[in-house]
Amino acid sequence: MTKIIDTNQLWQSVLTELELQVSRANFLTWLKNSRLIKKDDDGKVIIGLVNNFAKEWVENKYHKMILEAFHSLDETIKKIDYIVLEGEKKSFEIKTEKKENIATRQTSLPEFKIDPETNLHPRYIFDSFVVGSSNELAYAATSAIVKNVGKKYNPLFIYGGTGLGKTHLIQAAGNEIKSFYKNKIKVKYVPSEKFVNDVVWAIRNKRMDDIKEKYRKVDVLIIDDIQFVGGKERSEEEFFHTFNVLYENNKQIIISSDRPPAAIPTLEERLRSRFEGGMIADITYPDYEMRLAIIKTKLQEKEANLNNEICGLVANKVQRNIREIEGILNKIIFYQEIKKIELTNKIVEEIIDNIIQQSSKNITHNQVIKAVSDFYEITPNELFNRSRKKGIVEPRQITAFLLRDLLDMSYSDIGEKLGKRDHTTAIYAYEKISHEINKNQNLNQKIIMIKEIINKN
Ligand code: ADP
Numbered sequence: 107m108t109k110i111i112d113t114n115q116l117w118q119s120v121l122t123e124l125e126l127q128v129s130r131a132n133f134l135t136w137l138k139n140s141r142l143i144k145k146d147d148d149g150k151v152i153i154g155l156v157n158n159f160a161k162e163w164v165e166n167k168y169h170k171m172i173l174e175a176f177h178s179l180d181e182t183i184k185k186i187d188y189i190v191l192e193g194e195k196k197s198f199e200i201k202t203e204k205k206e207n208i209a210t211r212q213t214s215l216p217e218f219k220i221d222p223e224t225n226l227h228p229r230y231i232f233d234s235f236v237v238g239s240s241n242e243l244a245y246a247a248t249s250a251i252v253k254n255v256g257k258k259y260n261p262l263f264i265y266g267g268t269g270l271g272k273t274h275l276i277q278a279a280g281n282e283i284k285s286f287y288k289n290k291i292k293v294k295y296v297p298s299e300k301f302v303n304d305v306v307w308a309i310r311n312k313r314m315d316d317i318k319e320k321y322r323k324v325d326v327l328i329i330d331d332i333q334f335v336g337g338k339e340r341s342e343e344e345f346f347h348t349f350n351v352l353y354e355n356n357k358q359i360i361i362s363s364d365r366p367p368a369a370i371p372t373l374e375e376r377l378r379s380r381f382e383g384g385m386i387a388d389i390t391y392p393d394y395e396m397r398l399a400i401i402k403t404k405l406q407e408k409e410a411n412l413n414n415e416i417c418g419l420v421a422n423k424v425q426r427n428i429r430e431i432e433g434i435l436n437k438i439i440f441y442q443e444i445k446k447i448e449l450t451n452k453i454v455e456e457i458i459d460n461i462i463q464q465s466s467k468n469i470t471h472n473q474v475i476k477a478v479s480d481f482y483e484i485t486p487n488e489l490f491n492r493s494r495k496k497g498i499v500e501p502r503q504i505t506a507f508l509l510r511d512l513l514d515m516s517y518s519d520i521g522e523k524l525g526k527r528d529h530t531t532a533i534y535a536y537e538k539i540s541h542e543i544n545k546n547q548n549l550n551q552k553i554i555m556i557k558e559i560i561n562k563n
Pocket residue numbers: 234235236237241266267268269270271272273274275400403428429432
């Protein structure tokens with residue numbers, strides 16, 4: 107074996123080897139700008155990596171591979187240490203420290219988790235909800251309920267396209283009621299599929315009374331995405347009864363849907379006319395001013411800064427989905443803060459186009475599953491099976507998140523696709539990732555990369 111003297115050359119040879127073994131996206135992110143810092147006579151090498159994420163990732167996933175590659179080139183190498191490259195490290199650590207403080211401060215307060223009693227997420231409040239012409243009526247109706255629970259608009263039916271703020275608004279009502287009445291009024295939020303599944307479970311186990319009892323104790327029932335209810339006859343029947351029981355007991359019901367009651371084909375007539383007997387308000391697309399206001403609000407929440415020109419650019423280009431605006435901001439912030447790329451208009455436009463393109467593409471669930479498994483270098487089967495191995499939980503949750511985020515798939519379908527899991531697992535996974543992504547750059551980065559893999563295929 108010939109000994110390679112030049113350490114730089116040695117590392118390049120190792121990289122060439124690694125490039126063959128890890129996926130392209132992973133290689134580019136974690137390994138590309140790495141360096142061999144030092145090689146001791148006693149067989150130790152020190153590898154410098156671009157940031158903490160890279161260090162953690164490479165140590166956990168590629169160490170063995172790297173050691174073997176070294177060994178095949180230079181038998182004397184026995185030990186590898188990984189460090190974060192200076193310069194990168196400094197500014198990066200200041201940032202993460204700041205971020206981490208915020209994160210721990212937030213999570214240490216109990217109100218920053220989903221409340222198991224109500225299922226409400228404390229992040230959704232009226233204060234962070236921007237009101238404009240597109241959601242004025244929906245906002246007015248929802249906020250009027252707070253002081254007139256069960257009396258004024260019942261049921262209240264809010265509808266509008268994906269990512270326009272329905273969940274935010276109806277959960278904000280729940281949170282406001284909760285704090286206004288100091289918990290004396292019981293609120294419960296359920297995605298409609300959870301409600302239906304509770305009902306189906308009860309029918310199967312002859313426990314309908316339990317369900318009625320459970321929901322009867324609630325004063326305000328918030329049912330999200332009701333369009334998923336229709337079709338399953340027996341459960342719809344029971345749903346209607348439960349609904350009626352609540353309604354007749356003057357319980358407040360708040361419903362959201364992606365379309366008006368008349369446009370849900372599978373909805374039973376009786377249910378539809380009940381909904382139409384209450385208050386119906388829609389949310390439409392926000393105008394430019396409102397989009398800009400939303401961008402500013404989101405940046406404040408994320409404690410990030412972007413100049414006015416970039417904000418304007420985003421507001422201009424993303425017109426139909428506020429969730430998409432958030433996704434774009436997350437990506438821009440990531441480029442700015444972590445990759446330290448100077449943001450030109452051109453780069454920002456590319457980021458936006460990329461995300462918009464993605465949402466108009468017909469992505470299949472198989473593409474999502476394949477991208478996640480490629481990224482984590484596991485097999486699709488490992489995603490589906492029952493293993494609770496630490497390394498598998500995250501990819502599985504990310505898959506659930508992406509299936510919902512990119513394909514708008516129902517929770518039951520997501521559960522089904524992920525190895526016949528319960529829909530609540532899918533709900534939990536989606537909720538967890540969608541909240542975490544806003545405060546965890548590491549996770550944000552992984553999701554951005556996985557989306558890039560999906561985009562390329
Ligand atoms: P939907 O339930 O209609 O699909 P969401 O309520 O989940 O939409 O909203 C998607 C994202 O956009 C959320 O992060 C939410 O906070 C944000 N959002 C939507 N509308 C507004 C608004 N008017 N002001 C502030 N944020 C908003």
